[in-house]
Amino acid sequence: MTISRQAASPARNTGKRPPGRPRSENARQAILRSTLKLLRKAGFDQLSIEAIAADAGVGKATVYRWWPSKGALVVDAFASSTQDELHFPDSGSVYRDVCQQLNQWLGVLRSPRGGIVRAIIGAGQFDPDLLLEFRKRLLRPRREEAYETLRRGITRGELPADLDLDLALDMLYGAIYMRFLIRHDELTEEYVREVLRIVLDGAAGQNGKRKGHRHNGHG
Amino acid sequence: MTISRQAASPARNTGKRPPGRPRSENARQAILRSTLKLLRKAGFDQLSIEAIAADAGVGKATVYRWWPSKGALVVDAFASSTQDELHFPDSGSVYRDVCQQLNQWLGVLRSPRGGIVRAIIGAGQFDPDLLLEFRKRLLRPRREEAYETLRRGITRGELPADLDLDLALDMLYGAIYMRFLIRHDELTEEYVREVLRIVLDGAAGQNGKRKGHRHNGHG
Amino acid sequence: MTISRQAASPARNTGKRPPGRPRSENARQAILRSTLKLLRKAGFDQLSIEAIAADAGVGKATVYRWWPSKGALVVDAFASSTQDELHFPDSGSVYRDVCQQLNQWLGVLRSPRGGIVRAIIGAGQFDPDLLLEFRKRLLRPRREEAYETLRRGITRGELPADLDLDLALDMLYGAIYMRFLIRHDELTEEYVREVLRIVLDGAAGQNGKRKGHRHNGHG
Amino acid sequence: MTISRQAASPARNTGKRPPGRPRSENARQAILRSTLKLLRKAGFDQLSIEAIAADAGVGKATVYRWWPSKGALVVDAFASSTQDELHFPDSGSVYRDVCQQLNQWLGVLRSPRGGIVRAIIGAGQFDPDLLLEFRKRLLRPRREEAYETLRRGITRGELPADLDLDLALDMLYGAIYMRFLIRHDELTEEYVREVLRIVLDGAAGQNGKRKGHRHNGHG
């Protein structure tokens, strides 16, 4: 559940606590708090474990004891600040549900937290484990919900039965990341709407089957 | 044209050379060569200016004199090793032309040079100038060609006249980057084909106008 | 007591050790040892902190942590290699006592260690703190002994009661330094003898009082 | 006559100038001027050839062409700023003549130029040639005059005929340097007077011969 080395409920299986002084929850939270704080001030690059430990009033060793790397710590900090967000609604329309969640995601990317996402993905290019953790803790849960939302659309006949869900989702989010990470272009709701329309329309036309419904005129 | 500090055609405006000893072309090329060589051996992260200078038989200051950062140097080295590649053909079919170029790009990403692209984009998340240079030297030239290719398609009636070119291209390449940078999923020709089909179909269906042509059965 | 930043008896006032890992005595001695070793091979000028750290198998930062400059380190190393030397004897004759100590000092200056003295004083011309440390650790202790020796001479009636001790000592050592540092002339025992005789005679004649005793014929 | 590489009157022996562009006197003086200027601002240590050349509006190579080292340049600059100073008068009294010149020297040492003397001697401890040049251009000329002054004293019967001139002068100047270079103590006229009295008295008593004259009450 977490990239930090000790499970949230350590050694619960035996019902016994390990010997010795237990992990300090204060220290853990101070570290996560300082991480987010310093991340806001400067980039992931300038961020140093040394500075985090100093800011949190914690020994460097305590950081290293629980997180294997700066990246892991940042993912953990970001994930714990993004609990219970970015869910898909269930309004009866795939288009509306997906569109709303994409726009929520846009909101995060355009906020200061967008910089953290950028940092995680950036650093992840040099640290596969970090990206893996990012996917596990942040992407995967959303994708599971996305699958359900799309499947509801299939059930309702809004989407073709043989739609490749991953392909559709990669196209939707890829188009956003393209502008966010690489092109540094505006991320507007209009853009999201258009992308979504093309994907749904294009997917609908897949295999020559066409349903003919339009997605224009709503947001 | 280059991120290095001296323009390719220095002081062209006056037709005169600047005073002082001119820049050593030997040193410049040795540095670019060593950069690529060391990049092949280890990641961007392990790569140090110190090592590059040593390998190139050059003073560290000479590197810093001409490139503001490791990233800039890597972009320059990569760009100068990718001259005359990745062009769009002109076969008479938009689908075929774009598909071919996308697959060439796939080839690069799947080769060892993919790691360099990954590194540039990764580091670019912490250094806007670096990414800007990446776009200027690598993306922009391709996009210009892509515009032409798509415009040919419009002329031929293969694509709707009011197609948003940037949107279409961001979707195509975004879908690839999504798998390459974030999902670390397979980049197959099948994937590219599907993405392309959806974008072209979806775009064609735009504004309710549909041309009805199919893009299946080739690639 | 030392120019290095941690007192010889740290935190003695409280009887407690400061928090954190204590300073490594091994590292300290290895650094002093390497300093003397490399000084023997080459001049103070060629001596680099980089080389000292490498030779001592120590991080550069460890050197900088404890000594503010190369000069301070050299004074420390030299002083700690000159413990229990250069004392004044107590033979019952001022002339003999002083003469003997001057000659011991001559021995040091003419040995390889003379180069270290030269280097310290030379570098001290650009670094007042360094010279201050040199005086505190090397000159002052000898001068204290010299005062006692001269005072014994006054008690015995060998020297006038109102003799200016510092003036006499500055003349004696100044004459030696003149030849050692500036004129690069021979430093012979004969020279020392003559200087000493003139100072004692001249001082004795001070204020018109003359004792008439001669200092010739011994050494 | 000068440490700079081209004699003051170049190739005069043939009466012909060498071929090629002659040395620029402007550049030479600009360099000496900038050297003194920068020396006043900062120590010899911080002084860099790079900065001198820049300040003088001169190429670095021009400096290196004419002076073998920073020290040589500084000695040259200082010497050329101390022309026609520090001469011994001829008042009819050795004591008075020497005393006056010593005090002139004191005046230099206590002025900003004292720092330059300090720098030259300091750097000279690492560069024998530099010190040699210092002696040749600055000390030797004064010492020649000092010899004459002392010899006049011998002729007049103020000093013993077999006085060791170098010894006496080394003691006089050594006592001053001792306080100037090493002890960083006050350099007062009173100090000079006392030193001079002791040397002359002590020297007079040399070999048992005593002249009995006192040197008190003047200065």
Next chain:
DNA sequence: AGATAAGCGAGACGGTACGTCCCGTCTTCTG
């Protein structure tokens, strides 16, 4: 007049060492 030669400002070159920063580990004492 033209050739030859050296000095000139400028500034890039291969180097060396600087002093700093942070890494991840370790060693100590305190709670």
Next chain:
DNA sequence: CAGAAGACGGGACGTACCGTCTCGCTTATCT
């Protein structure tokens, strides 16, 4: 036995100058 403190060996950073070199230009003498 975790934690705060902080020293440790190590490695790269980016900078400052070193002394040398390569330019185009200028200023002289010698054909």
